[in-house]
Amino acid sequence: MALSGHIAQIDPVICEELAQYIEELTTSGQRALDQTVLKKVKNVCKKSDEYVKQSFHILMLKLEQDHAEIRLSTFQIIDELFNRSHVFRDLLLSDFQNFIEKTTEINYDDPLPPPKVIAKLLHTHCLEAVQKWHNKFSVGYKKLELGYNYLKDCKKIDFDNIVMESQATQRAAQEKQRRQEVINKEKLTASLKDLNELKTEAEDCLVQLENCYNLLFPPDLSQFDPAGDDTNVQDYDESATSNDVSTSSKIDNNAETMTENSKDIGDGVEINPNEIKVQGNNSNACDIPKDKGIAIVTLNFNLIRIYLHTITNVLAIFCHRFCIIINFR
Secondary structure (H helix, E strand, C coil), X not given: CHHHHHHHCCCHHHHHHHHHHHHHHHCCCCCCCCHHHHHHHHHHHHHCHHHHHHHHHHHHHHCCCCCHHHHHHHHHHHHHHHCCCHHHHHHHHHCHHHHHXXXXXXXXXXXXXXXXXXXXXXXXXXXXXHHHHHHHHCCCCHHHHHHHHHHHHHCCCCHHHHHHHHXXXXXXXXXXXXXXXXXXXXXXXXXXXXHHHHHHHHHHHHHHHHHHHHHHCCCCHHHHCCCCCXXXXXXXXXXXXXXXXXXXXXXXXXXXXXXXXXXXXXXXXEECCCCEEECCCCCCCXXXXXXXXXXXXXXXXXXXXXXXXXXXXXXXXXXXXXXHHHHCC
């Protein structure tokens, strides 16, 4: 009866899920474990000691991988389970020599795999963990006491110095982070100050550009309309697209004629509404009809208006966004 219950505790589906969780944790490439996935591993191990044993075997296989990041993540899972499961402690201490060699490089014939920075981190963290395990569990686990003494006496591991070095490293890292935060804050303050000055300058340029725009293109620009009607030239807008199509087709036709007839023009063409005159030595060039010249002038005016309108919108957006940055303090 007990045997049947024992067998019923092993579920292949759960074992597969457990292997997937461990695979995800050990191949993430992150210095810290994903706590959500780690919690799933712990929940599976709580179901039965058989799943704890399954976790142990998977993790020991992971320690064989020739990649320090995989070994570091594997060690972190081992540390979590060692502190929570008596079964896991017994299993690990029964293979403690192999565990130490794969995580601390005490066997110089079997060095830790690259990258070296992570390997050094793994070495330090593992020895720190062994020190903590010894302080917490050595009374009830003779193998842990023997393993600790072996590292301390035979391998000359100075655990006290390792802990002190680790604490000093942590303090140095915290101080470095604090200084970097101060520097970043100073840079941010200086940048916001520069942006505030740039905001005022950009607004002045926007006003000047708007004034130039109004001077160059007054509302009565419709007198240059080649169609001869009284319709005012509309601002560049999506609603005027349909009207621009017919005008553009006329202008394109005129532009084609002008292009073919002006290939030999070298000194340029001066155009005014009343007289089209060819200058320089280009008297043999074609005469440009007055209505086509006016169409070209109007086209140029409209293009310039479009460009200036676009620049105005860009500057307005520029100022608006920088105003948001300035006010977001």
